[in-house]
Every structure is written in structure tokens, then in C-alpha cells.
Amino acid sequence: xxxxxxxxxxxxxxxxxxxxxxxxxxxxxxxxxxxxxxxxxxxxxxxxxxxxxxxxxxxxxxxxxxxxxxxxxxxxxxxxxxxxxxxxxxxxxxxxxxxxxxxxxxxxxxxxxxxxxxxxxxxxxxxxxxxxxxxxxxxxxxxxxxxxxxxxxxxxxxxxxxxxxxxxxxxxxxxxxxxxxxxxxxxxxxxxxxxxxxxxxxxxxxxxxxxxxxxxxxxxxxxxxxxxxxxxxxxxxxxxxxxxxxxxxxxxxxxxxxxxxxxxxxxxxxxxxxxxxxxxxxxxxxxxxxxxxxxxxxxxxxxxxxxxxxxxxxxxxxxxx
Amino acid sequence: xxxxxxxxxxxxxxxxxxxxxxxxxxxxxxxxxxxxxxxxxxxxxxxxxxxxxxxxxxxxxxxxxxxxxxxxxxxxxxxxxxxxxxxxxxxxxxxxxxxxxxxxxxxxxxxxxxxxxxxxxxxxxxxxxxxxxxxxxxxxxxxxxxxxxxxxxxxxxxxxxxxxxxxxxxxxxxxxxxxxxxxxxxxxxxxxxxxxxxxxxxxxxxxxxxxxxxxxxxxxxxxxxxxxxxxxxxxxxxxxxxxxxxxxxxxxxxxxxxxxxxxxxxxxxxxxxxxxxxxxxxxxxxxxxxxxxxxxxxxxxxxxxxxxxxxxxxxxxxxxxxxxxxxxxxxxxxxxxxxxxxxxxxxxxxxxxxxxxxxxxxxxxxxxxxxxxxxxxxxxxxxxxxxxxxxxxxxxxxxxxxxxxxxxxxxxxxxxxxxxxxxxxxxxxxxxxxxxxxxxxxxxxxxxxxxxxxxxxxxxxxxxxxxxxxxxxxxxxxxxxxxxxxxxxxxxxxxxxxxxxxxxxxxxxxxxxxxxxxxxxxxxxxxxxxxxxxxxxxxxxxxxxxxxxxxxxxxx
Numbered sequence: 120x121x122x123x124x125x126x127x128x129x130x131x132x133x134x135x136x137x138x139x140x141x142x143x144x145x146x147x148x149x150x151x152x153x154x155x156x157x158x159x160x161x162x163x164x165x166x167x168x169x170x171x172x173x174x175x176x177x178x179x180x181x182x183x184x185x186x187x188x189x190x191x192x193x194x195x196x197x198x199x200x201x202x203x204x205x206x207x208x209x210x211x212x213x214x215x216x217x218x219x220x221x222x223x224x225x226x227x228x229x230x231x232x233x234x235x236x237x238x239x240x241x242x243x244x245x246x247x248x249x250x251x252x253x254x255x256x257x258x259x260x261x262x263x264x265x266x267x268x269x270x271x272x273x274x275x276x277x278x279x280x281x282x283x284x285x286x287x288x289x290x291x292x293x294x295x296x297x298x299x300x301x302x303x304x305x306x307x308x309x310x311x312x313x314x315x316x317x318x319x320x321x322x323x324x325x326x327x328x329x330x331x332x333x334x335x336x337x338x339x340x341x342x343x344x345x346x347x348x349x350x351x352x353x354x355x356x357x358x359x360x361x362x363x364x365x366x367x368x369x370x371x372x373x374x375x376x377x378x379x380x381x382x383x384x385x386x387x388x389x390x391x392x393x394x395x396x397x398x399x400x401x402x403x404x405x406x407x408x409x410x411x412x413x414x415x416x417x418x419x420x421x422x423x424x425x426x427x428x429x430x431x432x433x434x435x436x437x438x439x440x
Numbered sequence: 441x442x443x444x445x446x447x448x449x450x451x452x453x454x455x456x457x458x459x460x461x462x463x464x465x466x467x468x469x470x471x472x473x474x475x476x477x478x479x480x481x482x483x484x485x486x487x488x489x490x491x492x493x494x495x496x497x498x499x500x501x502x503x504x505x506x507x508x509x510x511x512x513x514x515x516x517x518x519x520x521x522x523x524x525x526x527x528x529x530x531x532x533x534x535x536x537x538x539x540x541x542x543x544x545x546x547x548x549x550x551x552x553x554x555x556x557x558x559x560x561x562x563x564x565x566x567x568x569x570x571x572x573x574x575x576x577x578x579x580x581x582x583x584x585x586x587x588x589x590x591x592x593x594x595x596x597x598x599x600x601x602x603x604x605x606x607x608x609x610x611x612x613x614x615x616x617x618x619x620x621x622x623x624x625x626x627x628x629x630x631x632x633x634x635x636x637x638x639x640x641x642x643x644x645x646x647x648x649x650x651x652x653x654x655x656x657x658x659x660x661x662x663x664x665x666x667x668x669x670x671x672x673x674x675x676x677x678x679x680x681x682x683x684x685x686x687x688x689x690x691x692x693x694x695x696x697x698x699x700x701x702x703x704x705x706x707x708x709x710x711x712x713x714x715x716x717x718x719x720x721x722x723x724x725x726x727x728x729x730x731x732x733x734x735x736x737x738x739x740x741x742x743x744x745x746x747x748x749x750x751x752x753x754x755x756x757x758x759x760x761x762x763x764x765x766x767x768x769x770x771x772x773x774x775x776x777x778x779x780x781x782x783x784x785x786x787x788x789x790x791x792x793x794x795x796x797x798x799x800x801x802x803x804x805x806x807x808x809x810x811x812x813x814x815x816x817x818x819x820x821x822x823x824x825x826x827x828x829x830x831x832x833x834x835x836x837x838x839x840x841x842x843x844x845x846x847x848x849x850x851x852x853x854x855x856x857x858x859x860x861x862x863x864x865x866x867x868x869x870x871x872x873x874x875x876x877x878x879x880x881x882x883x884x885x886x887x888x889x890x891x892x893x894x895x896x897x898x899x900x901x902x903x904x905x906x907x908x909x910x911x912x913x914x915x916x917x918x919x920x921x922x923x924x925x926x927x928x929x930x931x932x933x934x935x936x937x938x939x940x941x942x943x944x945x946x947x948x949x950x951x952x953x954x955x956x957x958x959x960x961x962x963x964x965x966x967x968x969x970x971x972x973x974x975x976x977x978x979x980x981x982x983x984x985x986x987x988x989x990x991x992x993x994x995x996x
Contacts, residue, residue, distance in 0.1 A: 339973070341981050377797065377979045379873070379906035379971055385848075413981070414968075429983035436980075436987060 128179070139267050141193050144171060148194055157270060161206030161371055163244060169235040172228070180227060187211050199392040201337030201345050201408070205374035211436070245369040245422035246271055250278040253332070253420040259413040261286045261346045262328045264321075264357075267293035267347040268302040269334025271367045275420075280309050281415055287312040293347060295405065321353050325360045337388075338421075340377045340414035340435055342428025344368070345384065348406060354415035365416040370423050373435055378410050379423055415430055458710060460583055478576040482618055555954075608739060609927055612652045613642065624732060638673065638729055641736045645933050648956040655739065656930040662686050663737050677706040678730045682737035691841075693879045693915065694813050697743045700734070701775050712764070714744075718768050718909035720758045739929050742880030742888070742917040746757050750778060786912040788816055791821040797979065799908065801971075804829040805872045807900075810836070810890045811845040812877020814910045820852050832871060836861040836892045837936040838959065851994050861892050866992070868903045876970075877923075878911040883989060884920045885967035885982040887911075893962045897969035906971045909982070916989055924963040933957035938978070 124127055147170060151163040171190050177183045191207030215233040221227050249271055257263065257279045263286055265272050279286065288306055289399040291314055293299040306313040316324050318333075325331075335344040344350070344366050344385060357364045378384045387395065398404050413428030423434055570970060597967055610616040617640075624638045644658035664683050667674070681703045684690040690699045704727070711726065713719045731748060733738065740748075745972025754774045758767045796802060797829045806829055808815050819831060842858065849856050860865055874896065880888040887893070887909055900907050936957050937946045949955050967982035977988060 340979060377972060379799070379908075383798070429981060432981050432984040433987045436984070436991070 127180075127185075140365055143186060144190060144193060145197050148197060159202065159306075159369070160198050160200055160268065160385060162191035162239070164191070164198070164203045165206050165210050165235075165239060165242070165371075167194060168207060169232070169239060172214075172232060172235060174303050175228075178224065178346070181223070183228075183231075184211065184215070193240065195387070195392075196396075197392055199390065199395060201374055201376075202372050205337055205387075206371045207414045208375070209236060209373070210235065210293055212438075242369060242371050245371070246274050247367045248422040249369060249420050250274045250368050252425055253365070254279040254282060254284075256330070256365065257284055257286055258329075259284050261302070263287070264289045264291075264324065264328040264331045264353070266291050266333045266350055266353055268298035269367075271334045271369065272332055273302065274307055275332065275367055276306065276311065277309060278405045280311055287314070289314050289328060291316055291318050291321060291349060291353070293349060294318060295407075295409075298347070318349050318352075321349075325356050325362060328362060330363045330365060331357045332365045332367060335366050336408060337366070337371060337372050337376070338366075338368050338375060338431060339420065340417065341408070342431040343378070344411050344416065344417070344419075345374075345376075345378075345408050348409045348412065350354050351381075351409040351411045354411045358415050364415060365418050365420065366416055370421050370434075370438070373431070373438060377434075381410055384408070384410050454782065479614070479618060479621075482614060496574055497527065501771055503637060529774050547934040567736075571605070580608050583984075606927075608655070609653045609678050609737075610939070611655050624729075624736075637665060638733050638736070641666075645950060647930070648958045650925060651928065651930055651958065651960075654928060654930050657686070657932065658934065659687060659932045660934075663733070673729055674733050675703075675707045675710065675730065677703045678733060685734065685738040692811065692813055693743045694742050694912075695748055696741060697747050697914075699784060700744050701747055701751075701779055705772055708768055708775075717759055719762075719764060720756050720760065723755050727755075733912050741843070742919070744916045746914050746917065747778070751775065756869075765788050782912060783912040786914070786976040787817050790814065790910055790912070790974050791818045793976075793978065794818050794910070794974050795822050795825055799873070799974070800827050800829060802828045805832065807832045807834060807844070807868070807871045807874045807896070807905075808845060809834045809874075809876060809893055809896050810839075811848075812843040812910070814912070815875045815877045816845055816848050818910060819849060819854060823852055828839070830839065830856065832857045832935075833865055834859055834861055834864055834867075835894075838938075839890075841890070861895065864896055865899050866904075868899055868905060871900075871903075873903050873905045874900045874905055876907065876909050878909050878915060879962060880919075881911050881916045881951055881982075881985050882921050882984050883910075883918050883962070884922070886921060887965040887967070887970060887973075887982070888921070888962055889965065893961045894963045894965035894969070897965045901969045907969060908972045908974060909970050910974045913977060916992075917995050918989065922966075923963055924960070928963075931961050933958040933959050 144167060147314045148163060148167045151166050152157070152160065155163075168187060172185065173181070175183060175186060177186060187207075189213065191204060191211070194207065195204050196255060214234040216235055217230055221230070251255040253275045257275075261284075263276070265288060267290075275286065276286075288311055290302050290306070290313060303313045303315050332345060333344075333353070335346050335352055339345060353365050376385070386401060389408055390398070390401065390404055391407060394404055395401075413431075416428050417429060419431060420427055421434075426434065469798075607620060611712050621640045624640055641655075641661075641663045643656050644661065645656060647656050662683060663686065666677060667679065679873070681690070681699055684699065685696065690696055707727070707730070708723070711723060714720060727748075729739070738751045751771075751774075754771060758770070762770075795818075800806070800818075804827075806819070808831060811878055822829065831849055833842045833846045833849070833856055833859065835846075837860075846858050847858055876887075876889060876893055876897070878887050881973070882888060887897075889909075897907050919927075933949075934957075935942060936959055937949070946957070949957055970982040973980050973982055973985070975988070980988065
């Protein structure tokens with residue numbers, strides 16, 4: 120009998136019309152990204168999911184959850200960064216972390232929507248919180264090294280500059296997309312003296328710098344990070360030079376992965392979404408991210424506070440369990 | 441420790457003659473004599489202390505006390521004038537004995553006039569020192585010394601609460617041994633006599649000095665030989681279990697815990713509440729002698745300790761108005777569910793987690809050490825889910841447990857290689873992952889496992905090979921340990937003797953005074969060498985063990 124009811128439920132769910140077809144979803148997502156280029160891709164994804172939730176005309180909560188998961192997968196297909204998938208999963212957990220024992224489905228949905236708005240509000244404040252925590256670690260006269268273009272690091276440096284601190288920045292060029300140049304432009308606008316260096320010159324320049332700050336695309340369970348390719352090298356060199364290596368990341372980037380080495384990172388994150396769809400032989404493609412193990416990281420600045428890599432697991436347990 | 445022996449021997453030359461040296465040599469050959477003599481001496485000493493406490497007005501007892509006081513209180517306060525007492529102070533344990541023996545003789549009224557002028561002078565000086573010293577350290581120093589004169593007593597005056605060392609790592613302290621013997625005597629019902637008590641298992645052979653604080657038993661002298669038949673104190677299932685432990689028939693931390701729980705189930709089934717007793721209290725008291733007996737057969741593991749704690753808690757939580765049959769069936773159900781949840785299902789969950797999260801991928805070369813039931817289960821499950829990998833089994837003497845693991849894996853059809861631990865650095869460049877089992881996970885993140893595990897983790901770290909430890913959460917314990925010396929287990933040293941080409945070189949090892957055989961069972965691996973711990977709660981880094989313990993305590 121149980122099997123029969125399960126079958127019937129599955130049929131019902133399939134027949135429920137998807138009022139937010141995938142094409143519209145993707146369009147909305149791209150729209151959000153275009154409107155505010157300063158917004159993290161994960162935040163745009165969460166906004167899209169919230170919109171999806173509002174427009175969804177499902178009849179069951181389980182169906183709603185399933186469709187949200189499939190929407191997240193669909194968004195990951197557009198932008199394959201780790202943050203999108205982690206943000207989506209955390210969004211789903213956050214909105215379901217309340218009592219959904221109401222009889223009326225619409226009331227349940229209303230509760231979930233409210234929690235979704237709350238979640239969005241919380242994470243929009245996260246960058247400010249991180250900047251507030253981190254700028255004190257930048258002393259007057261410091262020389263900072265950073266990697267590629269990270270909006271969080273930019274925010275931190277903005278705050279430090281606003282506090283009238285004098286510092287200079289070295290940015291790596293970060294090929295293949297030369298995102299480092301973009302970062303240098305943004306810093307020049309803040310009147311911060313900036314030098315762009317080759318990716319290969321990291322070891323050369325490290326003796327001149329005092330500290331290294333990088334952003335992260337994802338923070339994994341072990342306390343390590345997933346970030347643009349070249350971060351691992353930078354971390355290794357700064358460990359050899361005994362320079363502190365700081366990571367700034369918002370809490371929605373915490374992801375339930377535990378890679379043991381570079382090879383262990385799932386392929387769907389390693390390459391850009393377009394490459395995953397079109398490439399015939401992935402082993403010939405260049406990966407765009409790498410994994411930095413926790414032993415090379417000094418501290419992580421998140422909106423949950425300043426954490427050591429071993430405390431990340433503690434926070435993850437609180438977030439996910 | 442070595443200093444103590446040396447000093448005590450020098451002191452003994454002054455007071456007790458060459459008796460102490462002989463004792464040490466005798467201790468090397470046979471452990472029994474030393475404890476008997478020491479027991480006698482300690483009995484005398486205790487009698488003396490009791491007498492001296494009662495007769496405080498008596499001058500002799502006063503002098504006796506004061507003569508002991510400078511011995512004890514001079515230890516923390518380094519006072520140059522009391523040179524003779526200073527010599528005796530560090531070796532407080534054996535020194536109090538020879539000091540009190542002549543003192544006891546002195547206290548006898550007949551011997552009083554026999555004291556020489558020099559002795560009286562020494563006593564007067566000692567009295568002055570004692571008064572000065574007693575003003576300095578008023579915190580129950582002497583009280584401490586009277587009961588357990590440990591070499592650790594000196595720093596006790598700095599902190600008001602003295603932390604006592606657990607008894608199982610104070611085997612070289614005769615007072616503690618005596619206490620243990622007494623405790624085993626006491627664990628009997630009052631009507632029975634000494635013949636039916638739990639015997640004290642005596643140590644065997646010369647112990648390497650670094651590990652002399654641990655027990656070392658011989659397998660040829662099982663505890664059951666000293667038990668009388670019929671033994672009404674110990675249930676036969678427990679006797680059988682103890683024998684199985686001490687002979688290594690039941691080995692491996694999961695197997696031992698499950699066997700223990702099954703034996704306890706039998707005990708509970710055969711149990712009847714005596715009249716005018718409550719089941720919840722009486723059953724716990726009944727279990728205490730069984731646990732001491734099992735501890736004597738083979739020291740309890742951390743997993744067994746946790747299981748026993750759970751059982752005791754369940755028993756004491758039984759409401760008093762519960763009928764006996766109901767209570768017994770409830771307890772049996774509890775034990776059954778504990779085995780099921782914490783051991784069997786946890787193993788299944790861990791295997792699932794390891795396989796689903798791609799920790800075993802195609803083309804992997806996995807290294808395992810010894811025989812861990814959990815790791816074998818994971819590998820067999822992965823093989824059934826058609827992952828293509830091969831295994832390298834590393835083994836070590838004298839247990840050669842790897843052979844059992846090899847047999848199990850080859851039976852399933854997994855392609856295996858077998859090496860001894862000396863070849864580990866040769867084979868590691870081929871290895872992609874190392875899977876280790878654990879005996880216990882300590883609260884500071886250290887992993888306690890079979891001896892040789894930390895060596896493998898160290899070499900794997902040097903070759904940058906990820907090390908994964910698989911452990912169920914019921915093996916997590918609150919203890920903190922940073923080295924393998926403090927708390928360990930010494931196995932039978934005769935296991936190391938092997939006959940090759942007709943000769944047995946180590947046969948007469950007991951006759952060599954400078955030769956000691958050491959057969960360690962466990963060692964401790966620091967968390968820096970371990971990359972990942974897989975538990976049934978998920979994958980956690982080694983440093984998150986206290987988080988899990990905290991969450992568990994909140995749950996309970």
C-alpha cells in the first residue's frame with residue numbers, strides 16, 4: 120500500500136506545472152547579475168531562488184523542495200562556481216529550519232518566503248561585517264599581496280583606506296581572464312598605490328610584502344578553501360616565507376565538501392559551465408580553481424567571526440546539522 | 441624513577457644493608473618475592489602510622505612523627521642543614537620504610553634508653569626543622585604522605601587539590617598495589633572468605649624502566665588458575681570472557697566490546713534480585729567485581745569503558761517500582777539496541793559515507809595496516825559497489841594481524857599486496873590513500889591505535905599521501921594524551937621470542953641482567969598526520985573530536 124501511495128505522489132508532483140520554466144529562471148539570474156555587478160553570484164542565485172519560491176504553484180512541500188533543488192542545479196549549470204551550489208543548499212536549509220506544521224500550504228509558503236527574505240537580508244550585510252573584522256589587521260604602512268579580483272577583498276581594502284591607513288597592494292594578473300587588471304583599476308580609483316605582477320612572480324615579490332589576503336569561492340569542511348587557480352601556489356610560498364595568509368569569505372560560501380587533494384575536487388566545479396557542456400575531453404582543459412589545504416591558512420574572516428581553519432568544521436556542524 | 445632506585449639503594453646501604461640491592465635483582469627474576477616483602481614492610485609501616493596517630497602524647501610517637509616529617513616536608517623545602525634527611529627525601533617511598541623501621545624499634549619502651557646521643561641530637565635537629573617546615577607548608581602534606589607516599593607529593597603543597605594518578609599506571613608503586621589487592625579482597629559479599637575473592641594477577645618478568653608503571657602479565661599464567669571452583673563471585677560467562685581476552689582469542693576493539701555486552705546480557709538473564717535489595721543498586725554492585733576481574737585479565741579498552749558506562753547508567757535509571765522481569769527485558773533490549781546502533785549500523789553508515797563521497801575512487805591504491813574490522817568492511821562494501829582499486833596490507837610482528845585482513849579481502853576477490861612494516865617507505869610512492877582503524881579517539885584529537893600506526897601516518901605525511909581514520913563515535917573518549925608512554929598496555933614479552941633455523945636466541949632473556957623485552961600494544965598518533973576522520977556523523981577533521989563529544993553530552 121505504501122508503494123502505491125508513493126507512486127501516486129510522484130505522479131502528482133510530475134504533473135504539477137513548473138510555473139517558472141528553466142529558461143525564465145536563467146534569464147532572471149542573468150538579469151540580477153547584470154543589474155548589480157558588485158553582487159556575489161551566490162546572492163544573485165539566492166534572489167532567483169526566492170523569486171522561484173514566490174512564483175511556485177506546487178501543492179506539496181516535498182515537491183517544493185525538489186523543485187528548488189532542481190532549480191539550484193539548473194543555476195549551477197549557468198555559473199559553475201562553488202558558491203552558487205553552496206548558497207542554494209544553505210538557502211534551502213535555512214527556510215526549512217522552521218516549523219512547517221501548518222495545515223495550509225500557502226501559510227507554510229508564506230513562512231518560507233519570510234525566512235528567505237531574512238536570509239537575503241543577513242547575507243547582504245555579511246560583506247560589511249567581514250570588512251569590519253578584517254581592516255584592523257591591516258597596519259599603517261603595510262604591503263599587501265592579493266590574488267585576482269575579489270569583491271570582498273576590495274571591500275576590506277576600501278574600509279581600511281577609509282580608516283586613513285596607508286598601504287600599498289600587489290595584485291597578480293591572474294590569467295586566463297586577466298581579472299587582476301580589473302582589481303588594479305578598482306584600487307586606483309581608491310587612490311591606493313597598486314602594482315600588477317605576473318602570476319609567476321609571486322615567489323619573487325613575497326619578500327617585500329607583509330601579509331597576503333585572498334577571497335574564496337568556497338570554504339570546505341576541513342577549513343581549506345577553493346579559489347581561483349594560483350591561490351594554492353601563493354599559500355605555499357607564503358608559508359615558506361612565514362607570511363600570514365588570510366582568507367576573507369562570507370558564511371554562505373561554506374560547502375559540504377571534503378577534498379583530500381587537488382584531484383579530489385569534483386569536476387563540475389573545476390571548469391567553467393560552458394566548458395563542461397562543450398568540451399569533449401576534460402583532461403585537456405585548464406582548471407580554473409584549485410584547493411588550498413587548511414595547514415597553509417592562518418585565519419579566516421567570516422561574518423560569523425574570525426576563525427581558525429579547525430573552527431570551520433565546528434561552524435559547519437552548527438550551520439548544517 | 442631510576443634516580444629513586446639509585447638513591448634508595450644508597451640509603452639502604454646506610455640503614456638497611458645490602459637488602460635493597462638483592463631485592464632489585466630478585467625482582468628481575470621473579471616478581472613475587474618483592475611484593476611479599478614490600479607488603480610486609482608496608483603493613484608494619486601502616487601499623488606504625490596508626491599507632492603514632494593514636495598516641496600523640498607519647499614522646500616516642502611524637503619523635504617518630506617528627507622524624508618522618510622532615511623526611512616528607514624536607515622534600516619541597518630544600519634546606520641545606522638537613523643533609524641526611526635530604527638524601528632520603530626524594531626517595532620518599534622506600535625511605536620511609538627503612539626510617540620507620542628503626543623508628544618503630546625506637547618507640548618501643550624497652551628500646552628507649554638504647555638510643556645513642558647522636559640519634560637524640562639528630563632527632564632534636566629534625567624536630568626544629570619540622571617545626572620550621574610545618575609553618576611553611578600547612579596543607580595536608582603529612583596526611584598525604586601517610587596514605588600514599590608518591591614521589592609526586594612534593595608539588596602538592598603548591599596546589600590545594602592534588603590530582604591523583606589513575607591506579608593502572610602506578611604499578612611500580614607498592615602502596616597502590618597493596619590498595620588494589622585490598623580492593624579486590626573487598627569486592628566480595630561479606631560472608632565469603634578470602635578463598636572466593638578475585639585474585640590479584642602478578643606481574644611477570646623484568647619491565648623496561650620507561651614502562652615500569654604499567655602491568656605486564658604472562659599468558660602462561662592466566663588469572664583463572666587462581667580461581668577456586670566453583671567460584672560464586674564471578675559468573676561463568678565472565679570467566680570465559682576473561683580467558684578469551686587474556687589469550688587473545690577475542691581481539692580487536694569492536695569484537696571485545698560486543699563480546700563484553702553479550703556476556704553482560706547473559707549475566708542479566710541469570711540475575712535474581714536478592715530480598716530487601718533494589719535491582720538498580722544491587723546489579724551495579726554485582727558488576728563491579730566482574731569488571732575488576734576482566735581488567736585483571738586484560739586492561740579495558742576505551743570502547744569497553746564507554747559501553748560499561750552506558751550499561752551502568754541504564755541500570756541506575758530503572759525506576760524502583762519496576763518489576764524484575766520488566767527491568768531485565770528492558771536492559772536486554774537496551775544492550776541490544778546499543779550494539780545495533782553504535783557498532784553495526786555505525787559501520788554501515790561509515791562505509792556508505794566513504795563510498796558516496798568518492799573517498800574510494802577507481803584506480804586507487806589503498807594502504808591498510810593490521811586488521812581493523814571497520815576498514816575491512818568499508819573495502820568489501822566498496823568492492824561490491826564495483827569500485828576498481830587494489831589494496832596493500834601492511835603487517836608487523838609479533839601479532840601478524842595483517843594475515844587475517846589479507847585472508848578476508850582476498851576471499852572477496854580484492855587484489856592485495858602484503859608487506860611488512862619495514863618496507864613501508866619503499867611501497868608508499870605507489871599508494872594513493874591510507875585507511876587506518878582506531879582503538880580510541882582522544883579529546884585533543886590524538887588517535888590511539890595499534891602500535892605502528894603512528895609510524896605509518898608519519899611516513900605517509902612525508903610522502904604527502906592522505907591519511908583517513910575510520911572510527912565509530914562510541915570510541916571517542918574524554919581522555920587527553922600526547923605520548924604513548926603515560927597510558928599503554930604491555931603484552932606478554934615472551935611473544936617476541938621466535939625460533940629460526942633451530943635456534944632460539946632470546947630463550948634465556950630473563951637471565952640477562954641488561955636485557956629487557958618490550959611488547960607494546962598501542963601508540964598515539966598526533967592530529968597533524970591525520971587528514972580526515974570518517975564517523976557515522978560524517979567526515980570531520982581530527983581537531984573536531986571535542987565538538988562531537990560536546991554535542992553528544994548535550995544530547996544525553
